[in-house]
Amino acid sequence: MSRQPIIETAAAETGTKESPAGSNKTKYGVWYGxxxxxxxxxxxxxxxDHAGNxxxxxxxxxxxxxxxxxxxxxxxxxxxxxxxxxxDIVLF
Numbered sequence: 464m465s466r467q468p469i470i471e472t473a474a475a476e477t478g479t480k481e482s483p484a485g486s487n488k489t490k491y492g493v494w495y496g497x498x499x500x501x502x503x504x505x506x507x508x509x510x511x512d513h514a515g516n517x518x519x520x521x522x523x524x525x526x527x528x529x530x531x532x533x534x535x536x537x538x539x540x541x542x543x544x545x546x547x548x549x550x551d552i553v554l555f
Contacts, residue, residue, distance in 0.1 A: 466550025468514035476510070495525050504528050507552055530554050 481488055491509040492498035508526025511518050518526035527533040534554050537543050547553060 466548065469510060469516060469550040472514040473510045476506070495523070495528060497528055500528065504530055504533055507533075 479489065487499045487502055489498070489502050489506075491506045492500055492502050494509055494512075495502075495505045497505060504527050508518055508521075508528070511526065521527035521536045522529065522532040527536065533552065534543075537552075544551070
């Protein structure tokens with residue numbers, strides 16, 4: 464998997480805002496089918512999909528919508544790492 468398209472796709476979204484402010488309404492939520500919801504994980508799913516590396520079925524067919532869901536998936540599949548690379552998904 465090339466990581467550069469992931470980085471470029473995410474960077475191209477710099478400055479995108481909710482409309483109206485504070486509403487959680489974004490094009491990412493519309494794409495995922497959960498507009499008006501917290502969208503940090505949905506954004507990551509959107510980026511990977513639009514960069515040509517869809518995440519697959521984590522919490523839905525489009526990826527994941529919650530950090531906990533993503534963490535649980537990657538922990539169960541043994542994909543967590545202490546040595547992330549550019550383009551990896553980081554959860555806090």
